[in-house]
Amino acid sequence: MVSEPFIPANDGVLITVEDLTMAYGARVIMQNVSFTINYGEIMIIMGGSGCGKSTLLRHMIGLKMPYRGRILFGVADISRVDDAQRRRLLASFGVLYQGGALWSSMTLEENVALPLGEFTDLDARAIRDLVSLKLALVGLDGYQSYYPSEISGGMRKRAALARAIALDPEILFFDEPSAGLDPVSSRRLDDLILEIRDTMNTTIVVVTHELASIFAISDNAVYLDAVTKTMLACGDPRDMAKDPPDPRIYEFLTRGET
Amino acid sequence: MRGDALVVAFAGDWKLAADVPRVAALSLEGSTGQPTSIVVDTDNLGAWDSALLVYIINLRDRCAALNIDLNLDALPPSAVRLLTLADAVPEKASDCEHCDDPNVRERVGQFCLAIFRDVTEMLAFVGECTAAMLRLCCGKARMRRQDFLNSIQDCGPHALPIVTLISFLVGLIIAFLGAVVLKRMAAEFYVSYIVGYGILREMGALMVGIIMAGRTGAAFAAEIGSMKVSEELDALRTLGISPIEFVVLPRLTALVLMMPLLTLYADLIGVGGGWFIAVATLDISHHQFFSGMIDVVGMADLVMGLVKSVVFGVVVAFSGCLRGMHCENRSDAVGAAATRAVVTSITLITITNALIDGIATLYGI
Numbered sequence: 001m002v003s004e005p006f007i008p009a010n011d012g013v014l015i016t017v018e019d020l021t022m023a024y025g026a027r028v029i030m031q032n033v034s035f036t037i038n039y040g041e042i043m044i045i046m047g048g049s050g051c052g053k054s055t056l057l058r059h060m061i062g063l064k065m066p067y068r069g070r071i072l073f074g075v076a077d078i079s080r081v082d083d084a085q086r087r088r089l090l091a092s093f094g095v096l097y098q099g100g101a102l103w104s105s106m107t108l109e110e111n112v113a114l115p116l117g118e119f120t121d122l123d124a125r126a127i128r129d130l131v132s133l134k135l136a137l138v139g140l141d142g143y144q145s146y147y148p149s150e151i152s153g154g155m156r157k158r159a160a161l162a163r164a165i166a167l168d169p170e171i172l173f174f175d176e177p178s179a180g181l182d183p184v185s186s187r188r189l190d191d192l193i194l195e196i197r198d199t200m201n202t203t204i205v206v207v208t209h210e211l212a213s214i215f216a217i218s219d220n221a222v223y224l225d226a227v228t229k230t231m232l233a234c235g236d237p238r239d240m241a242k243d244p245p246d247p248r249i250y251e252f253l254t255r256g257e258t
Numbered sequence: 259m260r261g262d263a264l265v266v267a268f269a270g271d272w273k274l275a276a277d278v279p280r281v282a283a284l285s286l287e288g289s290t291g292q293p294t295s296i297v298v299d300t301d302n303l304g305a306w307d308s309a310l311l312v313y314i315i316n317l318r319d320r321c322a323a324l325n326i327d328l329n330l331d332a333l334p335p336s337a338v339r340l341l342t343l344a345d346a347v348p349e350k351a352s353d354c355e356h357c358d359d360p361n362v363r364e365r366v367g368q369f370c371l372a373i374f375r376d377v378t379e380m381l382a383f384v385g386e387c388t389a390a391m392l393r394l395c396c397g398k399a400r401m402r403r404q405d406f407l408n409s410i411q412d413c414g415p416h417a418l419p420i421v422t423l424i425s426f427l428v429g430l431i432i433a434f435l436g437a438v439v440l441k442r443m444a445a446e447f448y449v450s451y452i453v454g455y456g457i458l459r460e461m462g463a464l465m466v467g468i469i470m471a472g473r474t475g476a477a478f479a480a481e482i483g484s485m486k487v488s489e490e491l492d493a494l495r496t497l498g499i500s501p502i503e504f505v506v507l508p509r510l511t512a513l514v515l516m517m518p519l520l521t522l523y524a525d526l527i528g529v530g531g532g533w534f535i536a537v538a539t540l541d542i543s544h545h546q547f548f549s550g551m552i553d554v555v556g557m558a559d560l561v562m563g564l565v566k567s568v569v570f571g572v573v574v575a576f577s578g579c580l581r582g583m584h585c586e587n588r589s590d591a592v593g594a595a596a597t598r599a600v601v602t603s604i605t606l607i608t609i610t611n612a613l614i615d616g617i618a619t620l621y622g623i
């Protein structure tokens with residue numbers, strides 16, 4: 001059930017971040033961030049801890065209003081759309097939060113079913129089938145009746161991924177998907193991300209600082225720097241590594257080893 | 259002294275567990291006044307750990323302040339390496355949001371602003387809850403039945419033991435105090451009046467309100483607060499589901515529905531407690547107690563208590579959910595949210611109780 005793309009085409013550009021300044025209250029976190037994300041691209045947001053990666057993600061999914069600047073999906077500004085359009089935008093997003101953010105009072109089945117019940121008119125039977133398909137995709141079929149507190153951290157991440165892809169979203173947002181996972185699980189998650197992109201042509205935005213992931217899955221990346229509070233670079237991280245535009249990025253991409 | 263340099267010789271073990279001297283205890287005043295340099299001597303140094311390093315760092319700070327040269331060449335090489343590591347913090351936390359000490363005026367200003375912000379937040383939350391409530395009445399709100407039932411169970415049956423205990427105790431106390439005073443005036447008969455009036459009109463609802471504030475209001479704040487910290491509320495928002503409808507409404511409606519029932523139950527138990535004391539310590543028969551009570555305590559008193567209980571239910575659920583929703587994004591803020599919920603609930607219960615009593619007196623109810 002791949003839905004019609006609703007976001008008006010804009011020369012292959014899906015998301016435009018324009019001169020964005022982010023702040024909590026009066027405390028500016030990051031200023032003058034501008035970049036674009038194309039359809040079907042995997043975009044990495046990287047940078048040290050606490051530099052504002054999650055904050056940027058929260059702006060992109062409309063949880064936080066920009067201090068200045070705007071974020072466009074096609075030509076629609078996420079902070080200025082009307083309710084109906086906002087709902088359609090939200091229906092095309094899938095978000096994997098940093099800690100999973102599964103609803104702890106619901107079983108995995110109910111967790112994955114909630115978005116389906118919310119945005120589709122499917123009957124209970126169809127929803128159940130879809131839920132087991134999504135859980136199977138992340139290797140968790142059979143865990144339908146478990147509560148989030150009853151499974152391990154890695155499984156919780158995967159269950160959250162199943163929930164994020166429940167609606168076959170056009171755009172997926174991942175906040176540190178491999179944080180807290182062992183190297184093998186983290187590698188498998190990378191493969192899954194690539195698989196999702198290749199099979200469903202999903203546009204994917206990933207916040208991460210895992211070098212292995214960055215080089216394995218990225219098409220494009222932006223580097224946020226906490227000291228200057230600006231975006232230091234935007235482009236293919238492999239090019240950045242070869243020809244670093246800034247010593248800090250070089251240090252980041254080589255873990256400070258020379 | 260060696261020349262005009264002061265020699266600081268370390269001897270024996272310098273361990274955290276041992277009682278080592280402090281830099282402040284070191285007298286820099288030699289026979290010829292303040293030395294121009296200090297040399298460290300470690301020939302007799304035994305085992306050492308961070309205690310030595312802290313001493314050296316403090317000594318260095320003191321020397322820097324007094325413009326004295328400090329020669330550390332004699333330190334063990336590993337100690338020097340640790341010192342270098344400690345100095346190599348890439349950027350010392352300098353943008354000090356935490357270390358400025360605001361003066362009194364600033365503090366008063368910030369306090370007022372905080373109160374203002376608090377009231378604005380409360381009013382906004384009242385508005386949102388009312389809107390969600392209206393949507394619920396039109397059948398448009400999204401609320402899981404299961405969440406509602408869980409809340410009902412938690413606010414109702416699970417609260418019975420503590421409500422039983424406290425109401426019985428309050429009934430006992432009222433009757434006992436009444437008995438002591440009334441006996442002196444040979445008016446023991448009126449104890450049923452005091453118990454009935456006191457429990458039904460005031461104490462029943464008030465006690466249930468305060469119990470629920472500590473029990474359920476705090477739980478609401480902690481549950482919602484931890485949902486906020488773990489981004490569960492954000493996950494709802496990105497599905498276009500209002501957390502107010504999904505999380506607050508089931509709790510609010512459950513508590514408001516359960517409060518009158520709990521209060522009715524508490525009234526029963528409280529009167530039972532009073533009756534127990536009256537019959538046991540005073541020369542009053544069961545019949546006298548209850549007929550006396552029915553004579554003076556009317557339906558109005560019972561209804562008054564129930565009305566109060568509904569108001570307290572709204573107040574407690576509202577405070578709990580408000581504090582939970584405004585919990586900061588840190589896990590240690592969840593406890594603070596629960597505390598604030600209880601304080602807010604009890605404050606608001608006191609205020610609304612006084613208001614209702616005032617209005618009732620005004621209209622002679």
Ligand SMILES: Nc1ncnc2c1ncn2[C@@H]1O[C@H](COP(=O)(O)OP(=O)(O)O)[C@@H](O)[C@H]1O
Binds near residue numbers: 052053054
């Ligand atoms: N709710 C908040 N209120 C105020 N400051 C915040 C809040 N959330 C994050 N911050 C601050 O914003 C900065 C960026 O945080 P975040 O986006 O979470 O970083 P990260 O890149 O590690 O994901 C941090 O310095 C953090 O202290």
Ligand SMILES: [Mg+2]
Binds near residue numbers: 053055098175
């Ligand atoms: Mg983060």
